[in-house]
Amino acid sequence: MVSGDIYEHAVLLSVKVEDQDAFERDFFQLKPYYTDAGKRLPPSPNEYMILGLNLLRLLVQNRIAEFHTELELLSSTALENPCIKHAVELEQSFMEGAYNRVLSAKQNVPNETYGYFMDLLAKTVRDEIAGCSEKAYDYLSIKDAGQMLLFTSDQELLEYVKEEHPEWEMKDGFVFFQKAKDSAPCKEIPSLQLINQTLSYARELERIV
DSSP states (O other): OHHHHHHHHHHHHHHHTTOHHHHHHHHHHHHHHHTTTTTTSOOOTTHHHHHHHHHHHHHHTTOHHHHHHHHHTSOHHHHTSHHHHHHHHHHHHHHHTOHHHHHHGGGGOSSGGGHHHHHHHHHHHHHHHHHHHHHHOSEEEHHHHHHHTTOSSHHHHHHHHHHHOTTSEEETTEEEOHHHHHHSOOOOOOOHHHHHHHHHHHHHHHHHO
8 A cells, every 4th residue: 555655654744744725625525545455455554543533523523514525435344433533423422512512622632643643623713713702692701701712821812813903992891792793794693602601611611620
């Protein structure tokens, strides 16, 4: 499986250099070696790890339909592998809005190569929370906003707002979202239940710590 080994190395290199486009190209060239040629070639020790990486990539890019399509193609043996189960559990937590579980999962990755996509997933999670927050609230205290976005300090929140949401206004201990509301196109406002659940998780985490 010399060609397959080359594509595997290319996939892992794309993760190392943080190139998602290269990962996708190299993965689709590699995939036939795991499927079409799988019965004629000895299994690769990296197969489930790389399949799990691809599932993480789809989750990071919010391509949930493709995520489930890829899952349906996997064998029962593959679904029991820790690398695959890790991605499945992340997707379940993400869909449930249990964002604290998503972020804490970085401490228990099945392989060190997962760190890149876990960092991207953390950003995806925060962007989801931020988008819902600015639609559901006119303002939040800095403390509540930090807890909701799962930051451990006000400084982290400050840096996130500066880089990702300069339209938010921070003053007098509050974060104001009105400018974001005024500039955003009219969309259906998401349920407050998800927002309140996220804030509840954050407060519960604070009590545990």
